Amino acid sequence: MTQSELKDFLDEKVHQYNTLDFIESDPVQIPHLFSQKEDIEIAGFLSATIAWGNRKMIIKNSHRMMDLMGNAPYDFVMSHSQDNLEALDAFVHRTFNGADFSCFIRSLKHIYQNHGGLEVVFSTNQEKDSMQKSIHEFKKLFFEIPHQNRTQKHISDPLNNSAAKRINMYLRWMIRQDNKGVDLGIWKNISPAALSCPLDVHSGNVARKLGLLTRKQNDAKAVSELDLALRKLDRIDPVKYDFALFGLGVFEGF
Template sequence: MLSKPLRKRTPQGLWDLKPYLDEINDRVETADYISEDPVQFLHAFHQKKDREIAGFLAATMAWGRRDIVIAKVEDLLSRMQNDPYRFVMSYNQAEFSRLRSFKHRTFKPIDIHGILLSLKNIYSSYDDFESFWIKCHEQAKAENRPLMALFHHNFFNGCDDLANRTRKHVSNPEKGSTCKRLFMFLRWMIRKDSPVDLGIWDFIPASDLLIPYDVHVARQAKKYGLVSRKSNDWKTVNQLTETLKLLNPDDPARYDYSLFGMGALDYSLPKKFILNKV
């Protein structure tokens, strides 16, 4: 027997839900959130390039329990002498010994090696990491392809010493990925006037951000009828973002806080809002 399709909330139903989601956003998106989340590594540095590298590495490794992720990023940055930009620019094969015993889930030393070499190539060719993203954005618009597809291609394109397995650690929407970690990184870098997100980049507006779609967000989005698709894929994250744009056209990604809060931090909505059992 085929499982029942997901019920989708009506526009009026969304507006009924909005005050509750906004309230949870306000309770979750506070300065206290920083110390319990990998975003803390952006706040730990003051120079733009250090923040870019520390944030990108933290987001790339943000897979699994947050406390474990934080411990692993701390370990990696300590191996980089807590000087990420200088370490990246001076990185060579001789420095690989610092990484030999590093491991996080499926990340192995060879993967960190390839990512650091790719970052070194980018910083040797561009003013900063944001300038590289600008090129990817312009190319994506010209080719009518997703930004993250061009980022994935260009990130590794100039690196000669790269294990093929390393490419899987940077998502590609053209293979169906939701690109959760990349959009989380962009949320940190793009959103302004937030007690959590730094908002130090300007190459796209917050209205262009997609929701960082992880298992917590997926469960809540389905439970409360914010998506009609059951698959956790690129099409679904776009559908969810379009739904949330009806509530906040300028900043749909802010609802990542409420959906994550309901999924992982024990916040909840009244039972009357549940549309689907998941």
């Protein structure tokens, strides 16, 4: 397949999967429940954080997170009491438990009170063609407050060679200007051209079969390699191809 044929094939798959129907089976539906900017970005961040494992369980537990916050995530983050946090103790999604949830709430309050909010933190440290340093700096700020060491594993650091799939997916939701209504694109100070494809088993395997990726491990080096390949296909909106790679892998078993 030539580069031109590959682009045409993947553009067709983006068109097929980047539709409103995608929302029904994806955790991106959680931030779509809200209209206020801060509610959207907090709901998106928390649901992306637990986005590993069975997709139905991810969505179910993300809805439970919202219920535990009274379906008002920003108000809960900024106004919670100790009793409110204790009510989170019973929450569990795989290895993310109530103690982690409480820490995330306290850390988010710290981000909004002392660092201007999530968009400000991510945009402050962005580089021209990468958000990976920004993710690294975000993690440092997020864990400035007292916390259990175990909770740090729930935010990946690409500068430690993690693919950081969930946080790259979250950034796609918040930043990508999507005229199909899937990605929310509420952050206007970061270019979609700087986004990285959320790399997982499915998208990695498809990318290798299509010759977009040679590295065997799904790590930060693989993300960089895939980024370069996808930016050759579309330098303005490279992560639109996440829909193609994901759809081919999950829905078509490519």
